[in-house]
Structure formats: C-alpha cells, structure tokens
Amino acid sequence: MPDPILFPGSPLDRADHQRRDSAWIDELLQRDDTRFVALWRLRVLVVQGSEPCIAWATKVVCESMNRDVKEVLLGLWDGVAYFAVDISELKNPEEVLGATGVAKFEDVRAVAQRLPYEQAAIIAHARSRVDWHARHVYCPACGGKTTPRGGGANRVCQSCDAEHFPRTDPVAIAVVSLGDRCLLGRQRGWPARLYSALAGFIESGETLEEAVRREIAEESGIPIGEVRYLASQPWPFASSLMIGCRAEALDDKIKLDTFELEDAAFFERDRVRQALEGDTEGANLILPPPMAIANFLLRSWIAEE
Ligand SMILES: [Zn+2]
DSSP states (O other): OOOOOSSOOOOOBOOTTGGGOHHHHHHHHHOTTOEEEEEETTEEEEEOSSSOEEOOBOTHHHHTSOTTOOOEEEEEETTEEEEEEEOTTOSSHHHHTTOTTTEEEEEHHHHGGGSOHHHHHHHHHHHHHHHHHHHOSBOTTTOOBEEEETTTTEEEETTTOOEEOOOOEEEEEEEEEETTEEEEEEOTTSOTTBOBOEEEEOOTTOOHHHHHHHHHHHHHOOOEEEEEEEEEEEETTTTEEEEEEEEEESOOOOOOOTTTOSEEEEEEHHHHHHHHTTOHHHHTOBOOOTTSHHHHHHHHHHHTO
16 A cells, blocks of 8 residues: 555544633643644754754743744644744744743654654644634634633634634645546646646535546547546645545546646656656656655555556
8 A cells, every 4th residue: 555645644633522611721831741833934943963852842832922922723633732832023923932042943744744743733733723713813704803712622703703714725636547547737846757646726616526527628629438546635725625636537638738838738648657756767767755645646556556
C-alpha cells in the first residue's frame, strides 16, 4: 500500500460537549501541563535537530499577549489540553518564548513531512483554525465585531448575534486513467517537468462526481465515465479538504484550456512509476511529493496493475 496520507490522524479529542463550558476552558488555560501550539504569522515553532518536533509553549505564552487574543482549544490527549495561540503581534517571538537557538518558526508546508505523523495533523488543525479566526474578526452579515465561542469552535457577532462557523472548502482531485496511461497537467509557473493530477473546487449545487467530470472537461476537454472516491486529505492552506478520486477517460483527445493549464498529457504507467521511484531525470517527469494526495492517488493507480 502507498505511504499514509499526511495531515489526517490527529490524536486529539475535540471535546465538543465540554467546550461549551467556559469555566472549564478557563481552568484548562491555568493548568501547568496544558500545551500551546504557538503560531506566528501562520508559522509553527519547531525544535531543531535531527528529529524535529513541535516546540510546545506553556501558559506563559498567553501572558505575553494582548488580551484580545483568544486561545483556541484544539482538544484533549491523554488528559492534557492542547490549545493553539496566535502570537503574530510579537516582534521577536523566539526571544519572548525563550526559544532562540533551540527552536524556530517554520512554514507548515515545508516542515510538515519532517514532523511526527500525529503532530503534522495537529498543526494542520491549528493552522486552519487560527487563520480562520484572524479573517473573521468582523461579521460578514452586518460588519459588527465578532468574538470566539466554545473555546474557538466558532464566532458570534456582538451586534446581530449571527453565529459563524469555520469553513472547509472541498476540492475534487482525480487521477484520470485510460488503459495504461493517465492524464496529468501543469500550471504556468510550476517548476520545469512538474505535472500533477487535475483538481478544482467543488461548486455550489454539485456532487463530487459532477465536479470531477466538469473540472476535467473544462481543463482538458477529456470526457469522463466512471468516477470513484478513494481517499481525502485536510489541506490547511488555507482550509481545504482534498477529495481524491479515480476517474475513467472515455477518449484521449485533449482540448487544453490554456487559461487554467500550460499543458496536459497522457503519461505511460512505466514512466509514472519511474518518476515515483525517484528517477525524475530518466522519466523526464517530476510528480508532487509524498505529502500531497496526488502522490497517493498515483501510487494507488500504479499498485492496481
Ligand atoms: Zn453581525
């Protein structure tokens, strides 16, 4: 079987019922063993060295923050509470946290593959949620100020009482096969020779299968028969859910939409296998890294032979 997909597998219990009790949240915030994922401009604090891991902050981090900043309860694990806290307002965050020389803030996409599996899931959750809170300070209905509720589970408008919940944006992504070949495409500006599975946001009023058929037809002109769901992946840039499918092409006559793609082509199975195995020179093809669901979908297709 292909390597597991990165970003699922969080060990945290999101504590849906308990988090309605604000006194309980306040008590968790005061515990010495409570752990905080500190996010600075959406970068995560990581302990440096041969086995990088999240550098957990303690409640001290909250004392250095403006009190308008609210911690987000991510959940519980082995009796310990885990929060995310946005410390973007700090000028020298590593210094304030006493982390200089030991840990540094890193880009989540760049560091995720080097973290323990369950920690990648925790930072995916933390990054999406902190980003959502930062973008929803004002009510989209009336423009009033909003405040977090339920330990950051949602936000409520102080003027009109409207409740706002974090969004997840579904994206359909499909490896389209025709016999021993599969359809891949590339966008302008990608590194040379990099190709991936075609993908697009699912639109209002569409099923997953309809979205796959529409996206593939729009971008490549290829008509699609059967569509089959395989696996999904949270993608915290900013807050998507990648829904991975296999789809069957009905012919191979590509009519490229050059606004969306620079190129699309059918690739032989052996060439895809060669690229997945690391011989990108020999295959003259680069594929997305193992952290991306496109890599998983291609490995699944190869494994089906
Ligand atoms: Zn409002």
